[in-house]
Amino acid sequence: MRKSLPLVLGALMLVVGGVWTFQGLGYLGGSPMTGVEIWAVIGPLVAGLGVALMIVGLKNRRTR
Template sequence: MRWVFVVVGVLALLAGIVWTLQGLDVLGGSSMSGSTRWAVIGPIVAVVGLVLLLRGARRR
């Protein structure tokens, strides 16, 4: 069951990073590029993904 947290955490972390970069207009070519909304949502999703990743990777 821990691997589910790791996989979902990695995916959320990567999505959050991409969304942040698109929101900051570092990655172009999307309707999300240059949008402040995605520059705020991205880091939130990335932090949630990091928490899930760490929770899944933590040993009991």
């Protein structure tokens, strides 16, 4: 489980970042975050960090 934690956490960050991006852009409604531009900036940053974490997790899995 410990080896797959960065992959799971990275995937979760990728999904959350995507949702935040689409809410900030106004494509997903039903939230106070909808249409608030800051979430259109924070979302891709979180998603990018999630991808980076997944890459690090994959590299660590291969070396062990």
